[in-house]
Structures are given as C-alpha cells and as structure tokens.
Amino acid sequence: MKIEKDDRLILITNDDGLYAEGLSTLIDVMQEFGKLVVVSTIDSRSGMSQALTVKMPIRIKLLKETDKKRIYACSGTPTDGVKIAVNQLLEREPDWVVSGINHGSNASVSVIYSGTMAAAIEGCLYGIDSVGFSLNNFSSQADFSHSKKYVREIMNMLEKNKLPKGVCLNVNIPSVDGDGIRGVKVCRQARGNWREEFEKRKDPMGKSYYWLTGIFQNHEPESEDTDEWALSNNYVSVVPVSVDMTAHNYIGELEKQIGK
Amino acid sequence: MKIEKDDRLILITNDDGLYAEGLSTLIDVMQEFGKLVVVSTIDSRSGMSQALTVKMPIRIKLLKETDKKRIYACSGTPTDGVKIAVNQLLEREPDWVVSGINHGSNASVSVIYSGTMAAAIEGCLYGIDSVGFSLNNFSSQADFSHSKKYVREIMNMLEKNKLPKGVCLNVNIPSVDGDGIRGVKVCRQARGNWREEFEKRKDPMGKSYYWLTGIFQNHEPESEDTDEWALSNNYVSVVPVSVDMTAHNYIGELEKQIGK
Numbered sequence: 453m454k455i456e457k458d459d460r461l462i463l464i465t466n467d468d469g470l471y472a473e474g475l476s477t478l479i480d481v482m483q484e485f486g487k488l489v490v491v492s493t494i495d496s497r498s499g500m501s502q503a504l505t506v507k508m509p510i511r512i513k514l515l516k517e518t519d520k521k522r523i524y525a526c527s528g529t530p531t532d533g534v535k536i537a538v539n540q541l542l543e544r545e546p547d548w549v550v551s552g553i554n555h556g557s558n559a560s561v562s563v564i565y566s567g568t569m570a571a572a573i574e575g576c577l578y579g580i581d582s583v584g585f586s587l588n589n590f591s592s593q594a595d596f597s598h599s600k601k602y603v604r605e606i607m608n609m610l611e612k613n614k615l616p617k618g619v620c621l622n623v624n625i626p627s628v629d630g631d632g633i634r635g636v637k638v639c640r641q642a643r644g645n646w647r648e649e650f651e652k653r654k655d656p657m658g659k660s661y662y663w664l665t666g667i668f669q670n671h672e673p674e675s676e677d678t679d680e681w682a683l684s685n686n687y688v689s690v691v692p693v694s695v696d697m698t699a700h701n702y703i704g705e706l707e708k709q710i711g712k
Numbered sequence: 713m714k715i716e717k718d719d720r721l722i723l724i725t726n727d728d729g730l731y732a733e734g735l736s737t738l739i740d741v742m743q744e745f746g747k748l749v750v751v752s753t754i755d756s757r758s759g760m761s762q763a764l765t766v767k768m769p770i771r772i773k774l775l776k777e778t779d780k781k782r783i784y785a786c787s788g789t790p791t792d793g794v795k796i797a798v799n800q801l802l803e804r805e806p807d808w809v810v811s812g813i814n815h816g817s818n819a820s821v822s823v824i825y826s827g828t829m830a831a832a833i834e835g836c837l838y839g840i841d842s843v844g845f846s847l848n849n850f851s852s853q854a855d856f857s858h859s860k861k862y863v864r865e866i867m868n869m870l871e872k873n874k875l876p877k878g879v880c881l882n883v884n885i886p887s888v889d890g891d892g893i894r895g896v897k898v899c900r901q902a903r904g905n906w907r908e909e910f911e912k913r914k915d916p917m918g919k920s921y922y923w924l925t926g927i928f929q930n931h932e933p934e935s936e937d938t939d940e941w942a943l944s945n946n947y948v949s950v951v952p953v954s955v956d957m958t959a960h961n962y963i964g965e966l967e968k969q970i971g972k
Contacts, residue, residue: 499763499766500761500763500764501760501763501764501791501830502761502762502824502825503761503825504761504924505759506758509921509922509923510910510923510924511919511922512920512922529763531825532924535906535909535910536910536922539908539909539910540910540912561955563957564762564837564955565763570761573824577821577824609969612969613969616959616962617903618959638963638967639963640958640963641956641958643877643878643956645838649796649799650770650796650799650800660771660772661770662769662770662771662772662800663769664764664765664766664792664795690970691958692958692959692962692963693959694957694958694959694962695821696900696901696903697824697901697953697954697957698952698953699876699879699952699954702952702954703900703952706898706950707898709873710869710896710950
C-alpha cells in the first residue's frame with residue numbers, strides 16, 4: 453500500500469483481536485473513508501484499559517498488505533498497538549484512530565476499563581481525531597450489520613468537524629434490529645459501578661481462587677442525558693470523552709481545605 | 713486483627729509490589745490513622761492502568777497478620793486487588809483507599825496509565841475516599857523519608873473533609889530534600905504526552921522486537937496551575953481527579969454537529 457499525500461490514513465484497532473466480527477465490520481465501513489492500517493492482537497485483550505507492556509518486548513508482524521490496507525498483529529495491549537503504529541509502523545501520523553467495534557457496551561464507567569476506548573484515548577493524546585465504537589452485545593456471534601450505518605454517520609460528521617484537542621468519542625450502539633434504533637444521542641457518562649464481582653472456587657488441590665465477574669449497577673437509571681439511558685432506550689449514544697481527568701469544579705474548594 | 717465498629721479501616725495498595733520502599737513508607741504513616749489491610753502483588757505491576765484480569769483466575773494469600781494490620785499478596789492487577797479486597801477480604805467497606813507511594817511521578821497524563829492511580833480511582837468508584845501518592849523518583853532506592861510529612865498533611869485534611877462523590881486525589885511529591893519543598897499546591901492535570909517511545913532491537917535469531925520507552929513532553933511548561941509546574945518548582949501537587957471522563961463543555965457543540 454502506498455500512502456499518497458492526499459490519502460486519508462486511518463489507524464484501525466480493537467481489543468477483541470484480529471478475528472473478531474466487530475473488527476471486520478469496522479474495516480468494511482472504514483475502507484470507504486481512506487487507506488487503512490489495522491493493528492490488533494491475535495487473541496482478545498479485553499479489560500486491558502490503558503495498560504502498557506513495560507516488562508516484555510513487543511513483537512509486530514505484517515500479516516497482509518493490499519493496495520488499500522495493511523494488517524499487523526501486535527503482541528501488546530491496544531494502547532501499545534496505537535503507540536507502536538504511530539511511532540514505528542506508519543509513514544506519517546494517521547488522520548484518524550478508529551477503534552472497535554467492541555463486542556459489548558463501553559458505556560458509563562466501562563470507558564475506564566475498556567481497551568477499545570483506551571486505544572481511542574491514546575490516539576487523542578497524540579492530537580489525532582479518535583473514536584471508539586462498541587455494540588451492546590458481548591457475544592462473539594453478535595450481529596453487527598446495522599452498526600455500519602452509524603459508524604458511517606459519525607465518521608461523516610467527523611469529516612466536517614474536527615474534534616477539539618483532548619476530546620475523543622465513545623460511541624455505543626444498541627443491539628437491536630436496525631429499524632429498532634431511534635437515532636443518535638449525545639450523552640454524558642452515566643454514574644455507576646460493578647457489584648458482586650467475584651466467584652470463589654476451589655482448585656483440584658483444594659486451594660481457593662477467584663474469577664472476576666459482576667453486575668453493572670446504574671446509579672441514575674432515570675437520567676435521560678446519560679449513555680446508559682440512551683442505550684436502554686435504543687438510541688446510539690455518543691459521549692465526548694476528555695483525557696483531562698481533573699475535577700476542575702473542585703479545585704477552589706480543595707484550595708480552601710489545604711489552606712492556601 | 714479484629715475490626716471494631718469505631719476503627720478506621722484503611723485499604724492500602726500500590727503497583728510497585730509488596731517489597732517496594734514506597735509501600736513500606738506508606739504503611740508506616742498510615743498506621744497512625746487506623747487499621748490497615750494491605751493488598752499488593754509480589755512483583756511490580758507498573759503501567760497497568762485500570763486493567764482487569766478477566767481470562768485468568770486470581771489468587772490471594774494472607775502473608776502476615778498483627779493486631780493492627782493484615783498483608784495480602786494478590787496475583788492480579790492493582791484494580792483487581794481493590795475489587796477483591798472490597799468484595800471478598802474485608803469485613804466491611806474500608807473508610808479510605810490509599811495507594812502508593814509510587815516510585816515515579818504520576819502527574820499529567822500518567823494518571824491514565826498508572827496502576828497506583830487506577831487503584832485510587834477504583835476506590836472512588838465504590839464511593840470510598842481515595843488518594844494515590846507518588847514520589848517523583850523512579851529509583852527503587854529513592855529516599856521517601858520526607859514524603860511522610862505530606863502524606864500525613866493530606867490525610868489530616870481528609871479526616872476533616874470528605875471528598876465529593878466521584879472525585880479522588882492524585883498527589884505527587886518532589887524528590888528533593890524535605891527542606892527544599894515549598895509547600896502543597898492544588899493543581900490541574902498538565903497537558904502533555906510521550907514521544908520517541910520505542911527502541912527497536914534484533915533478537916539472536918535476527919528478528920525485530922521493540923521495547924517501550926519514551927520521553928514525557930509537557931505541552932504547557934509555563935502554566936503555573938498545572939501539576940507538572942508544581943513538581944518542577946518543588947511543590948507537592950494535589951490534583952482532584954474525576955472518574956467522570958465526559959467532556960461536558962463539548963456536549964452542546966456536538967449536538968449541533970449531529971443535528972439534533
């Protein structure tokens with residue numbers, strides 16, 4: 453693949469691995485928008501958040517190249533993949549980083565744990581317009597067909613309007629038949645957390661071990677301006693995510709408490 | 713250790729492992745404030761961000777118990793450790809989650825990659841007052857002695873003022889002699905990112921691999937209200953961190969672009 457000056461160069465990644473249906477769907481749509489460099493892992497790396505591989509070396513393998521796209525396998529986390537693509541694999545900085553389509557919602561606090569959103573956040577830290585897409589269905593057999601329309605709609609919007617510095621998008625798509633989707637809704641991250649998070653078992657030697665599990669608890673199910681409400685009501689949710697985690701509105705109060 | 717109704721119960725964790733000097737220092741100070749449950753890993757888990765262990769079971773081992781503290785080794789990430797402590801190990805929810813003292817700064821965007829801050833953020837998601845402490849010195853031989861005074865100062869403040877829901881503290885301490893520290897400064901997260909992030913090498917078979925490395929680049933070195941400025945000027949920086957990553961001030965604009 454030769455990257456010309458006028459080509460739109462798009463870095464595609466995810467956290468469900470190279471063989472995930474969500475990634476294939478994203479590649480299908482994004483080919484309409486430019487030339488693609490895909491960097492993913494062979495296996496899934498869900499729940500990796502913004503984790504970095506610092507104690508092990510990272511391996512990269514070019515698996516396939518055509519006129520329109522290149523596909524690499526990366527041994528690291530989704531964040532490693534974005535970093536290594538921008539720093540080592542690409543001839544120039546990509547115009548977009550697009551991550552997903554994740555198998556499972558990344559609404560509410562899942563934005564903090566998600567490898568898919570971490571990849572978008574990483575792109576954003578480089579100053580690149582970045583979006584993470586997720587379908588509200590964890591199944592590896594999930595039907596992504598109706599997602600394409602909304603990926604297209606969001607990316608068409610990004611073509612016309614660059615994102616501000618330090619902001620990327622977290623887009624979650626309901627897992628219903630296309631006709632059931634009521635539209636696209638800009639939202640804020642719902643307040644919530646996970647509960648009953650472990651299953652305790654005994655191994656064949658009689659020693660205990662735990663599996664991480666759990667149920668998401670929405671702390672504000674009635675708030676219609678949240679991503680969780682939108683998803684539950686069959687809207688595509690779009691949350692602008694800031695990489696600045698400062699609680700700006702608490703700075704003044706904290707200064708008083710610290711006595712300065 | 714018996715936990716009485718009036719005891720302050722404090723969960724202590726870090727991402728540098730159980731044998732880190734920063735953890736010992738934190739335990740020393742925090743014993744003044746209550747009964748401690750320490751959950752950490754044998755080895756370091758730096759750069760793990762909010763990563764979860766979803767594909768492997770998690771093992772927990774009680775290593776030591778006295779009247780005043782319990783120490784557990786956890787096979788998972790710092791976030792796993794907080795989750796398993798709150799859900800399985802503790803008789804009741806802790807009053808505080810205190811993480812660190814990290815060997816190395818977690819100022820600016822490091823808040824997003826840090827396992828130390830992830831543990832504090834996890835505590836915060838449970839609605840527990842949570843703080844992450846870091847010393848601006850990556851060395852395992854770093855001198856933490858002057859840090860105690862500032863841990864004490866911040867925790868004394870927390871005794872008097874609960875944090876608002878969804879906010880935890882990211883405290884970074886300069887690595888200078890105690891007399892050189894000019895005070896405590898409430899800050900916002902500086903804008904910055906990492907550059908020149910990989911070193912490419914060849915293995916004995918002639919195949920390439922990469923080590924993650926890099927240099928932090930402060931995008932606003934002149935901004936006196938940032939944590940990076942405070943640290944560089946020998947102030948202890950305190951950033952209130954929000955677990956709500958929504959870019960609230962961009963919602964209106966985005967709604968216009970999406971056409972609703």
